[in-house]
Amino acid sequence: MYLDDSYELSPEFFLLVKGVWEQFGEEIGHKDFNLEMTWIHQGVIFDVSWKKEGIAFRLKRWGRYLFNVKTAFIDLADSHQELLHQYNRLETSRQLLQKQTLRLETAYDIATSIRQSSQMEETLRTMTQALVDDAECSSARIRLMKDAEGNDLVMEASSGIDEPSASPITRPIVSDEKQVGEITIRPKIGGHRSEVEELLDYLLPIIGIAIHDSLVLRAVTDYKDNLETKIDERTAELRTTQVELSNTVRLLRNMQQVQNRFFTNISHEFRTPLTLILGPVKEIADRMDDEKTREELRIVLKNGKHLLRLVNQLLDLSRFDSGNMKLQASPHNIVPLFKGFVLSFATYAESKRITLECNSLEDEMIAYVDREKMEKVFSNILSNAFKFTPEGGRLEVTMMRKEQHFTVSFRDSGIGIPREKLPRIFDRFYQVEGNDTAAHEGTGIGLDLTKKLIELHKGTIAVESEEGKGTTFTIGIPLGNGHLRPEEVHEEVSGGRQMQQATIELTSTERVVKPDLNMVTEGQKPIVLLIEDNADLRNYIKRNVEGYYTILEAVDGEDGWKKSLEHMPDIIVSDVMMPKMDGFELCKRLKTDERTSHIPVIMLTAKSASKDKIKGFESGADQYLMKPFEAGELRARMQSLIEQRRRIREHFRRKGIFELDESNITPLDKKFLQKVGSLISQNISSTSFSVELLAEMAGVSRSVLHRKIVSLTGEAPVDLIKRIRLNRAAAMIENKTGNISEIALDLGFANPAYFSECFKKQFGIPPSQYSRKSTSR
Known part of the structure; x- marks a missing residue:
């Protein structure tokens, strides 16, 4: 048909095109070729579709009746060429995708071969079979020559059937940059050798990794099997050893029990005769007039006591070894407690002319300690220090708080310990050897x-320690009781603890103050100050009363006055005839000073004239004892004064400090108590009224106020203030002065709940019940 550039209205042309496309479809022989032509207004739609190898193709074209025929044919030809080009591109992509899929499937089979079996031979067989199944290989063989550690190894696996006509392809297998084997494959007949080589080169790193992992797994498995075998063998050996060890432990325990029984028995066997020796010797020495004999008896007593101390130490060690040494810790204000331990060596230090100092950076520190055991600690350390410190030397004891511990250091100016001997200084039975220590040999326990x-x-x-310069021992004691087991804590509250409890019961607006450094209250031994210039007489008195009192010593009247102010003892025993200040002047100063007027004083004198006795009583002495005197009489008089003081305290507990009809206190003390009572009454409604403020108003230090109030009334100042407030509260409730909250606020209690708690503690019932009880009456 001749086509020109003119446009014609020709529907027949579309029929012709349809026929051409149908013929074209038959010629190319595509499956399911289909052509549909749909007539629409002023045109037609051609819908062409076919399939090839599972891929569907479709082409739509639209034409109008009025068109250029030549141009239409050209457009149709261009569309056909575009369709063929797209088809060829898709075909190429499909082939590449198929090749990549084959690679990945083979790589996956090889990579997962190690998971299919823990046996190396089975893993290699799985790899070769994957190559035969997926990589167009007629056969595959893997041969290993080294294991994971580089040791020689002979292992081989193969799959498939060799094709003799096909040339083999061989590649090395590399693991950790070392050749461990080789792989050989033969392509299938008719296969593309280049494609097989390309696939093998692609898979070779994966094969190397899989074989490396398999070799490692094999080494781990072998190690595990060997380890299990060794463990079984070692377990059997341990069972045998355990049986032998159990038998040994049983024998050692039996031996330990025998040893402990021996030490316990021998200690008690020594203790009984020693007690029978020391008691009579002491009495004989006290009665003996011959000084030489008395001195010899003192030597017997001294060594007998030393032997008793050694027996006690052996018994203690035996208890430790048997596990029977138990801690019985109770709360103590350890500052005065430890200071008392140190001062008990004052006489000994004086006799050896060694300066003994005890300093503390704290006034009060509460710790849970076993008093008896801590006394042994101080005794052992101080005894050692005195033993190796020459005359004219110095021993300084320093106490301080260090974080959550209370530390005590004992620094002496003795001979020191060689540096190389220090690590063994706490070993049992160990003794530092040397010329300087030969004269001071001990037991080493x-x-x-x-x-x-x-x-x-x-x-x-x-x-x-530094040899030739001295030694320092430092002990640290934890504060509180959080570090102790419940069975080790015994809440036998000491005086220091009572004072602390009384202090912390203050309301939140009151200031919490510390008690005096050397405060001694109920629960502790009373403190006795012995003022005597004769050392032997001081020791004699001390020996006869030290079981009942804590002893402080002064060498003359002036020393006694200073120590009275420093320690505020519970009772003073003083000689009359002394240098610097005699006993009469000392007693007069004590009784006329508001700080010390409450302290009972016993005067010791050899003057028997009536005027001397009168002078003693005029100076304010509470008791007057003539020399020579019996130790028992002195103890009785001291106890009488202590008991008298106890009755005074009980009187004030029952009747308060406002009823001062007690005749056994001095006028100065009565005046003092009246002043204290008046100050409390004047400030009874102030929530900021504190013990420290009371001391300031009374014109004394806080420690003096505390000591005097405790000595006279048996109560700490904070408890006295609270008791007076609560007594006033009870009276106001009885008189219906106001409701309970108002009364609490009027009496300085900022917290009504705390007021009710204190009221119930003092009167046994809460204020609400007390109010109803008063109403019913």
């Missing part, structure tokens, strides 16, 4: 026991 006693308190002990 004191420091071992000391260390165990400190560790029983969960504390620490350390030593520093």
Whole structure:
């Protein structure tokens, strides 16, 4: 047909085109070739579709009746060429996708071969079979020559059937940059060798990794099997050893029990005769007039006591070894407690002309300690220090708080300990050897026991020393009781603890103050100050009363006055004839000073004239004892004064400080109590009124106020203030002065709940019930 550039209205042309396309479809032979022609307004739509290898093709074209015939044929030819081009591109992509899929499937089979079996041979067989199944190989063989550690290994696996006509392809297998084997494959007949080589090169790194992992797994499995075998063998050996060890432990325990029984029995066997020796010898020495004989008896007593101390130490060590040494810790204000331990060596230090100092950076520190055991600790450390410190030397004891511990350091100016000997200083039975120590040989058990006693308190002990310059022992005791087991805590509250409890019962607006450094209250031994210039007489009195009192010593009247102000003792025993200040002047000063007027005084004198007795009583002495005197009489008089003081305290507990009809207190003390009572009454409604403010208003220090109030009334100042307020509260409730909250506020209690708690503690019932009880009456 001739086509020109003109336009014609020719629907027949579309029929002709349809026929041409149908013929074209038959010629190319595509499956499911279909041509549909749909007539529309002023035109037609051709819809051509076919399939090839599962891929569907479709082409739509639209024509109008009015068109250029030549242009239409050209457009039709261009569309056909575009269709063929797209088909060829899709075909190429399909082939590449198929090749990549084959690679990935083979790589996956090889990579997962190690998971299919823990046996190396089975893993290799899985790899070769994957190559035969997926990689167009007629056969595949893998041969290993080295294991994971580089040791020689012979292992081979193969799959498929060799095609002799096909040339083999061989590649090395590399693991950790070392050749461990090789792989050989043969392509299938008719296969493309280049494609097989390309696939093998692609898979080779994956094969290397899989074989490396398999070799490692094999090594781990072998190690595990060997380890299990060794463990079984070792377990059998351990069972045998355990049986032998159990038998040994049983024998050692039996031996330990025998040893402990021996030490316990021998200690008690020594203790009984020693008691029978020391008691009579002491009495004989007290009665003996011959000074030489008395001195010899003193030597017997001294060594007998030393032997008793050694027996006690052996018994303590035996208890430690058997596990029977138990801690019985109770709360103590350890500052005055430890200071008392140190001062008990004052006489001994004086006799050896050694300066003994005891300093504390704290006034009060509450710790849970076993008093008896801590006394042994101090005794052992101080005894050692005195033993190795020459005359004219110095021993300084310093106490301070260090974080959550209370530390005590004992620094002496003795001969020191060689540096190389320090690590063994706490070993049992160990003694430092040397010319300087030969004269001071001991048993070597004191420091071992000391260390165990400190560790029983969960504390620490350390030593520093420089030969020729001295030694420092430092112990640390934890504060509080959080470090102790419940069975180790015994809430037998000491005086220091009572004072602390009384202090913390203050309301939130009151200031909490510390008690005096050397405060001694109920629950502790009374403090006795012995003022005597004769050392032997001081020791004699001390020996006869030290079981009942804590002893302080002064060498003359002036020393006694200073120590009275420093320690505020519960009772003073003083000689009359002394240098610097005699007993009469001292007693007069004590009784006329508001700080010390409450302290009972016993005067010792050899003057028997009536005027001397009168002078003594005029100076304010409470008791007057003639020399020579019996130790028993002195103890009785001291106890009488202590009991008298107890009755005075009981009187004030029952009737308060406003009824001063007690004749056994001095006018100065009555005046003092009246002033204190008046100040409390004047400030009874102030919530900011505190013990420290009371002391300031009374014109005395807080420690003096505390000591005097406790000595006279048996109560700490804070408790006295609270008692007066609560007594006033009870009266106001009875008189219906106001409701309970108003009364509490009027009497200085900022917290009504705290007021009710204190009221119930004092009167046994809460204020609400007290009010109803008063109404019913």
